[in-house]
Amino acid sequence: MSDAMSVFPKLQTGIDVNIKFVDVSCFECTPELAVFDVLRIPLYHGWLPDPQDNATCSSVMNYSYNQLVEKIISSKDSTDEDVLREGLLAEEFLKNSASQLTCHGVLSILESAPNHRLAVLFRNNHFLTLYKKENELFTLVTDQGFLTKSGIVWETLSSVQGDTNFTDADFLSSQTQSHEQSPKQQLDSDFQIAMSLQNEEDKISPCQNNPSTANTSHLSNEDKDRQMATKLQQELDKEALRHSSSRAPPRGQQPQTVSDAEDEKKCIIL
Known part of the structure; x- marks a missing residue:
């Protein structure tokens, strides 16, 4: 209790722990760990070597993090091949x-x-609130960027590559929404516009002499796609021209002429 009381003031700025690569709950015994013991809060880390990699395990598992760093540094000055090899394996593991x-x-x-018990996870030199529910791990979201996202409370811990999901306070999946369209959404939107233009074009009588409204049934799929894309670009150009003409030109700048608009249209790359 005395050791824990002396550590409490440090919790506002952070405490140091030294993990051991033997087990997820194995740390070097220091006065800082007394806080977790007194409060009966489990402390875990997920920094373990693959047990199937025997060479790395033999070079890492018998050391704490501080001892492993010292081992790597000292091995660089050694002439013993075994010491050099273990140092390289340990350095590669940390990397x-x-x-x-x-x-x-x-x-x-x-x-x-x-299950259903709070714990603390030490990762990236930070302490995270950990909770296990129905054989699934969750960490409490504390990033400042999610402060206004009321539906994001927990983040799943199931992958090292960052393929995680966000959930609300009831551990129900929560989808992050963005005001900007993703590339796939943009492509889907463009495709829908193109299909709408094609449907309007198909409704026009094929007997008209206007080439732009002629029946395209004899064209190949590639020609049809190219024609649809051209039609779509023309509509986008008209929309952009309407927006630009509706805005007053800045002071000291001449209004855009029709020839200038035509030049800009020619420079557009589809």
Whole structure:
């Protein structure tokens, strides 16, 4: 209790812990860990080597993080091939798992953490609130960018590559909405416009002499697609010209003439 009381003031600025690459709940015994012991809050990390990689495990598992860094530094000055090899393996492990999380680490946390109990996850030199519900891990979202997103409270911890989902306070999936269209949405929108133009064109009688409204049934699919794209670009050009002509020119600048607008249309790349 005395050790925990001395650590409490440091919680406002952060405390240091030294993980060990043996187990997800294994840390170097320091006075800082007394806080978690007194409050009975489990502390985990997900920085474990793959047990199938025997060479890396033998070079990493018997060390804490601080000891492993010292080992890597000292191995660079050694002439022993075994020491050099272990140092390189340890350095490669730290480099490949720079996010301080591995697949084996996530699975180990999932097996060790009990359901419906809060815990703390140490990752990227930060402490995250961890919760396990129905054999699924969640971390509390505390990023400032989500402050106004009331429907985003938890983030799933199921992948090292960042393929996660956001949920609300009831752990129901929450979709982040953006005011800007994604590239796929933009393509779908353009395709719908093109199809609408094509349908309008098909409604026009094919017996008219105007070439732009002639029946295109004899054309190939590639020619039809090109014609639809051209028609779409023409409509977009007209819309852009209407917007530009509706705005008054800035002071000291001459209004845009029709020839200027035609030149701009010629420069548009479809």
